[in-house]
Amino acid sequence: MGAINLLGIACNWSPFACYNAAGQAGMELPPSFRLMRVMCIGRINQALILRAFEYGADGVILLECFDEDCRYGPGPEVGHTNVSRVRRLLHFLGIGQERLLEKAFAANEREALVRALWEFSEQIEDLGPNPAKPRRERVAS
Amino acid sequence: MILDNPRVKEIIARRNLHMCLECGKCSASCPRYISGKQYSPRMLAHKLIAEPQDRAYIESSVWDCLTCGQCQERCPSGVQFVQLILDMRRELALSQGLMGYRAHDGAVHSWMRIMTSPDLRQNRTQWIGPELKVRSSGETAYFVGCAPYFDVFFAGLGVRTLDIAKDSVRLLNRLGIEPVVLGQERCCGHDLLWSGDQENFAELCRQNHQQFKDAGVREIVVSCPECFSVLSQFMPQVVEGCDLKVTLLIDLLGRAAQQGSLDFTPLEGVVTYQDPCRLGRQAGCLEPPRDLLGRIPGLELKEMANHGLGALCCGNNSFINCDAYSKRHQVERLRQANATGAGLLVTACPKCMIHLTCAMRDPHQDGPLQIKVRDLASLLADHIR
Numbered sequence: 447m448g449a450i451n452l453l454g455i456a457c458n459w460s461p462f463a464c465y466n467a468a469g470q471a472g473m474e475l476p477p478s479f480r481l482m483r484v485m486c487i488g489r490i491n492q493a494l495i496l497r498a499f500e501y502g503a504d505g506v507i508l509l510e511c512f513d514e515d516c517r518y519g520p521g522p523e524v525g526h527t528n529v530s531r532v533r534r535l536l537h538f539l540g541i542g543q544e545r546l547l548e549k550a551f552a553a554n555e556r557e558a559l560v561r562a563l564w565e566f567s568e569q570i571e572d573l574g575p576n577p578a579k580p581r582r583e584r585v586a587s
Numbered sequence: 588m589i590l591d592n593p594r595v596k597e598i599i600a601r602r603n604l605h606m607c608l609e610c611g612k613c614s615a616s617c618p619r620y621i622s623g624k625q626y627s628p629r630m631l632a633h634k635l636i637a638e639p640q641d642r643a644y645i646e647s648s649v650w651d652c653l654t655c656g657q658c659q660e661r662c663p664s665g666v667q668f669v670q671l672i673l674d675m676r677r678e679l680a681l682s683q684g685l686m687g688y689r690a691h692d693g694a695v696h697s698w699m700r701i702m703t704s705p706d707l708r709q710n711r712t713q714w715i716g717p718e719l720k721v722r723s724s725g726e727t728a729y730f731v732g733c734a735p736y737f738d739v740f741f742a743g744l745g746v747r748t749l750d751i752a753k754d755s756v757r758l759l760n761r762l763g764i765e766p767v768v769l770g771q772e773r774c775c776g777h778d779l780l781w782s783g784d785q786e787n788f789a790e791l792c793r794q795n796h797q798q799f800k801d802a803g804v805r806e807i808v809v810s811c812p813e814c815f816s817v818l819s820q821f822m823p824q825v826v827e828g829c830d831l832k833v834t835l836l837i838d839l840l841g842r843a844a845q846q847g848s849l850d851f852t853p854l855e856g857v858v859t860y861q862d863p864c865r866l867g868r869q870a871g872c873l874e875p876p877r878d879l880l881g882r883i884p885g886l887e888l889k890e891m892a893n894h895g896l897g898a899l900c901c902g903n904n905s906f907i908n909c910d911a912y913s914k915r916h917q918v919e920r921l922r923q924a925n926a927t928g929a930g931l932l933v934t935a936c937p938k939c940m941i942h943l944t945c946a947m948r949d950p951h952q953d954g955p956l957q958i959k960v961r962d963l964a965s966l967l968a969d970h971i972r
Contacts, residue, residue, distance in 0.1 A: 492740060493692030500697045527743075534739045539701055540708040578704040 450504040450570050452479045454563065455494075457487045459517055461509035461551045464559040473560045476567035487511070487548075488521030495532045499541055499578055505570035508548040509559065515552065522550060541578050545570065594678055599635055602671035606664040607632045613658030613668065618900055619651060622912040622919075626651040628658045628668055649675045650687035651908060654781060655864040655900035669869070673781065680783025687782055690909035691740075695778055698736055702773045703790040711735050712770050714749050719756045721768040728804040729756055729766035732814045733774050737937055744944050746960075748937040754968035755810040755836055761971055762843055766808060769798050775817040781905035792817075792825040799831055806832040808839060810964050812866035812936045835866075836964060837935065841875035844882055850972040853885040859929040860888060860963075861920075861943070862898035863936035876935055876963055883970050889927040891920075899923070901939040902946065909942075917946035921956040935963040 456462045462483055468475070484490060487510035498506050508529060513522045525548055533543035549562050599605065613628035614620045620627050631648040634641050652672045659668045679685040689696055701707070714735060715721055721729070731752045738749040759766050776791035795818075799807065809815045812835075819833035843849050860880065866872045873895050880888050893899045899920045902913035921943060924932045934940045940960050947956045 491692055491694075493694030493697060496694050496697040496701070497692075500701050531739050531742060535698065535736060538709055538711050538735055538739070539698065540710060541701070577706045577708065578701045579706070 450478050450567075450575060451502060452476060452563075452567055452570060453498050453503045453506045454479060454481045454509055455487070455490055455506065456481055456483050456509040457511050457521065458483055458485045460511040460515055460553040460555075461559060463553040464551050464556040465509070467554075467556040468560050471556065473556065475560060476563055479563055479567060486516070486518050486521040488516075488518060488524035490525065490528060492528050492532050492535070495528065495546065496535065499536070499545070499576060502576065502579065504573070504576045505545045505547070505566060507546075507563070507566050509562075510548060510550050512550045512552060539578065541576055542573065545573065545576065592678075592682070594682075595635070595639070595675070598671060598674040598678065602667040602674065603665050604632055604636060604671060607636070607666055608664055609633060610663065612661040612663065613666075616657045616661045616897075618655065618657060618902075618916045619653060619912055622915040624651065624910075624912040628652070632666065632668075645675075646679060646683075646685060649679060650685070653864075653900050653902070653904045653908070655904065656868040657897070657900070660868050660896055676781070676783035677785050681785070685783070687907040688910075689782065690903065690906045693906075694740060695733070695906045696782060696784070699774045699776060699779050699791065700784075700787050703787050703794070705794065707771075709771055711772065712768055714753060715756070715768065719753065720760050720765045721756060722765050723767060723770070724802040724804075725765070725767045726803065726805045727764055727766050728799060728802065728807045729759060729768055730775070730807050730809045730811075730814050730818065731768060731772060732809070732811045732937075734811075734937060736774075737941065741941055744941060744948070746937075746940050746944050748940065751810055751937055751962045751964050754962070754965040755808075757968045758836065758840060758964060758971065759808060761968075762839065764808075767802050767804055769795075769802060771798060773798075775811075775814040777813040777817045778905040778907075780817065780821060782907050788821075789825045792822045796822060796826045796829055796831070804831065806834055808834050808836050810836045810935075812863045812870065812872075813938065816865045816869060835870070835872060835875075837872060837875045837879065840967065841878055844879060849882070851883045851967075851970045852972060854883050854966075854970055855885040856931065857887045857889050857927065857929040858931040858933050859891055859924050859927045860894070861891075861901065861924070861932060861934045861939050862894060863934065863939050864898075864900050864904070866935055867898055868896055876933075879963070879967060880933065883966075889929055891923040891927055893923065901934075901936075901942040903938070903942050913942075914946060914949075917943060918949075918956060921946060921958060924958050925955055930959060931966075932958045932960045933963050933966055934960060937962065
């Protein structure tokens with residue numbers, strides 16, 4: 447436990463509301479999980495997901511709103527396109543497409559969010575560490 | 588401080604910058620300068636020699652250059668400007684961690700760095716169907732490069748770079764060559780090299796070289812001009828004793844055509860041809876693509892206003908510095924292509940195809956910019972008998 451690095455990228459609206467509620471309720475989260483909050487999952491592009499793997503993430507999960515709940519418009523759809531393309535790139539690279547996942551939540555689904563994180567954590571632990579262990583970029587960008 | 592850095596002084600001397608007469612031919616021909624960007628090769632030369640305390644100017648200019656080589660081509664004093672830029676980027680990356688502004692948020696550079704991991708087991712050859720004959724060891728290899736990755740990453744543009752790889756293997760098979768395609772080939776590292784990341788670039792070179800040696804390869808055939816430039820020119824600088832022969836697919840086809848062993852089916856219409864910088868100006872390969880196109884019956888090649896040694900770059904290099912000025916000169920290039928009356932723009936580099944197709948997507952420019960783009964290898968593969 448804890449040997450793997452999981453990164454969650456959460457939309458500020460529904461998924462972060464779930465995350466916040468889970469925290470307030472004292473629900474336990476996978477210990478290897480770290481969260482990055484963005485205003486909308488549409489802000490995340492292919493490069494940012496790839497860079498997480500370049501920097502040593504073993505699994506990345508995009509936590510997003512349902513398509514119809516997006517505060518901005520096309521956010522989750524942008525997420526679907528990016529995830530489907532990066533999953534193919536991860537497959538080519540031999541990192542494995544199953545290391546990247548996206549899940550949508552409504553604002554009241556804290557149990558579902560926590561369950562999804564635990565399931566993802568178990569799945570990545572079964573897979574073990576990401577085979578890509580390049581030299582890190584010398585300067586963070 | 589650049590003034591005190593002996594390595595910069597050494598670069599200036601090695602690349603003949605002291606020979607500069609400040610005649611200004613470089614800036615007058617620079618596509619960046621002509622597009623209105625505050626970038627001038629002549630001024631950069633001047634600052635490096637006479638005003639090195641202006642660090643801000645020097646540091647931004649070194650990353651602004653497209654490395655297209657137009658200035659070097661025109662320079663009467665033999666200043667090696669492209670190499671100077673490369674050396675300066677390596678120096679600034681090493682000493683200050685600079686890496687320029689990376690287009691697409693650096694995704695391309697990211698996957699290249701990921702590929703330096705020795706334990707990676709890629710699934711990069713699934714595009715090879717039963718109609719293509721390849722092998723895992725032998726004397727002649729085909730270098731695929733980033734085509735499978737570009738194909739997915741740029742899917743939104745509708746450019747199918749993987750077709751170039753498929754069609755290149757088809758052409759090699761037609762020549763009776765069953766090439767080695769490495770299952771664990773790494774990217775050639777061109778974009779890491781030209782953005783100053785020498786360390787990771789060298790790692791990719793070493794891994795590729797080792798894999799080719801392990802597969803018994805002696806000659807590598809490449810279709811991409813950037814891969815050609817790296818494998819033939821830069822890999823031997825990194826890998827000691829590298830004796831791999833690197834051949835352009837176009838040269839191979841050109842030789843076969845001259846021996847009379849190739850025949851093409853007709854294509855009626857006017858086409859125009861984009862010289863990639865690394866192929867035309869830098870590798871001197873200007874005639875073979877034109878000769879091959881000329882062998883297709885019915886095809887009429889019409890040159891753009893800037894062609895051959897004076898060809899305009901596609902607007903971006905190594906995925907850094909894509910900006911409004913790149914766009915301005917891509918628009919100019921597409922207008923030149925359309926002005927020839929051609930119905931097809933033939934390129935010989937996947938990146939020319941990506942960048943020019945991207946520029947066409949401007950909704951405000953619809954109409955005069957649109958032109959069908961195809962890679963030379965694909966066109967030849969479709970018309971070879």
